[in-house]
Amino acid sequence: MLGEKDIGKKLAGEQAANEVQDGMKVGLGSGSTVYWMVKRLGERVQQGLKVEGIPSSNQTEQWAKEFGVPLTNFSQVDYLDVTIDGADEVDENLNLIKGGGGALFREKVIAEAAKKFVIIVDQSKVVTQLGAYPLPVEVLPFGWEMAAKSIEALGCEWKLRRRNNEIFVTDNGNYILDCDFGMIPNPEELHKQLKMIVGVVETGLFANMADKVIIGGRETTKTIEA
Ligand SMILES: O=C(CO)[C@H](O)[C@H](O)COP(=O)(O)O
CATH class of the missing domain: 3.30.70.260 (ACT domain)
Incomplete structure (x- = not known):
């Protein structure tokens, strides 16, 4: 059974995957929240959605393959329509601390390459000021x-x-x-x-980069846009 945080991660991840549109090139972040997003994206691919993803870690690449999300790389594409990633902390101005899973460099590359950078978190990640998380x-x-x-x-x-x-x-x-x-x-x-x-x-500081944050609660999600 999923705990409260995991339910929030799943809701946020699935909502972000549901918002991906046909033909999009998608940056795939890393971490346990991203797991739910990649899983849902894979289900939508099985239903006919056409997307291509660039993963930010070996783990995410493995999940994408497992769930059937087609992959590409930066020798094939020169931008991403959207990047969807988790975070360790999100402040009121949508600044982030990332890198808890150690994938921060590749995560920053796919965030920079994207027209839209969407963050998926459970409620516990939202703070007034960054810094409690090292x-x-x-x-x-x-x-x-x-x-x-x-x-x-x-x-x-x-x-x-x-x-x-x-x-x-x-x-x-x-x-x-x-x-x-x-x-x-x-x-x-x-x-x-x-x-x-x-x-x-x-560094794991992602300042002024996120366009949108989807926060998963126990039953619903809340969205904040920059
Ligand atoms: O930045 C990351 C990995 O480098 C993750 O996105 C961050 O640690 C959040 O992980 P999780 O969704 O498992 O809580």
């Missing part, structure tokens, strides 16, 4: 310790992400630093500062 920052393995020192100097405590006692390695072969900055009053400025640091590949 900010994921993807760094190159070579000299990551140097990048970590520079990031720390911006005022955070960081942890190198591990999984099963091993260093977590992204689909791009990089590491993730989970950075606790406390509350983040200016996400765009912090993102810019982090991107200046040598070795930082991408």
